[in-house]
Amino acid sequence: MVQEILLWPSPVLQTVSVAVGSPTAADRAVAQDLIDTCVHAGGAGLSAIQVGIPKRIVCLRGRLHRPIILYDPVVSPYGIPRFVDEGCLSVPGVSESVLRYPEVAVASWGRYTQRFSGLEAQVLQHELEHLDGHIFLESLPAPAQEQALRRSRLYQERRHRP
Numbered sequence: 001m002v003q004e005i006l007l008w009p010s011p012v013l014q015t016v017s018v019a020v021g022s023p024t025a026a027d028r029a030v031a032q033d034l035i036d037t038c039v040h041a042g043g044a045g046l047s048a049i050q051v052g053i054p055k056r057i058v059c060l061r062g063r064l065h066r067p068i069i070l071y072d073p074v075v076s077p078y079g080i081p082r083f084v085d086e087g088c089l090s091v092p093g094v095s096e097s098v099l100r101y102p103e104v105a106v107a108s109w110g111r112y113t114q115r116f117s118g119l120e121a122q123v124l125q126h127e128l129e130h131l132d133g134h135i136f137l138e139s140l141p142a143p144a145q146e147q148a149l150r151r152s153r154l155y156q157e158r159r160h161r162p
């Protein structure tokens with residue numbers, strides 16, 4: 001079911017999400033909601049905390065045809081970080097340049113360790129920050145964060161205007 005995505009600076013987004021362990025039926029229902037919500041919003045990835053659930057569950061879409069769910073992902077980055085443009089479903093209408101590693105290895109519940117590169121690697125680094133209660137804009141200076149917030153609010157006002 002498509003859920004409402006919490007918008008930054010909702011304090012809920014600062015929550016450190018807890019480990020899932022072995023996913024229950026309720027966790028799998030959250031996972032399905034994340035897929036539905038991420039696809040509906042046209043996002044590349046979504047974390048459970050963005051729909052108000054403080055559990056370490058991530059939906060990864062990237063450029064993949066089918067979204068995948070990762071429980072308790074542990075992300076190890078590789079390579080030389082570089083600046084890439086990035087957005088977030090919790091900060092609609094905003095894109096900022098942030099440092100990301102080009103490749104990651106991801107261990108998660110019930111899956112072999114997988115390597116991702118490019119957009120998928122970027123999304124996973126972004127989602128891991130959500131799981132730890134952070135957001136990509138935190139690396140920017142305060143005035144740039146305030147400007148991003150203003151731009152996002154303006155974007156939403158325009159979008160919701162009939």
Ligand SMILES: [Zn+2]
Nearest residue numbers: 087088089090
């Ligand atoms: Zn995000």
